[in-house]
Amino acid sequence: MPTLTCPICRKLVRFTSRDEVPWRPFCSRQCKLVDLGRWLNEEYRISEDREDFEDGPDPDGNGPAENA
Numbered sequence: 001m002p003t004l005t006c007p008i009c010r011k012l013v014r015f016t017s018r019d020e021v022p023w024r025p026f027c028s029r030q031c032k033l034v035d036l037g038r039w040l041n042e043e044y045r046i047s048e049d050r051e052d053f054e055d056g057p058d059p060d061g062n063g064p065a066e067n068a
């Protein structure tokens, strides 16, 4: 039986089919939301930091494709 360990609460979850755990790799919707919240917080922090790096070209610029 496949198992997964929730990265948020470290709970071990057993499941028989993937449909049983729609919020994989999390054990529950609650943990998925917790992870989402962390991501959003991280995003906000990063975009705030980025304002210090406005000068200088983007070395790895994957901008929108302009050669259509």
Ligand SMILES: [Zn+2]
Pocket: 006, 007, 008, 009, 010, 011, 026, 027, 028, 031
């Ligand atoms: Zn969990």
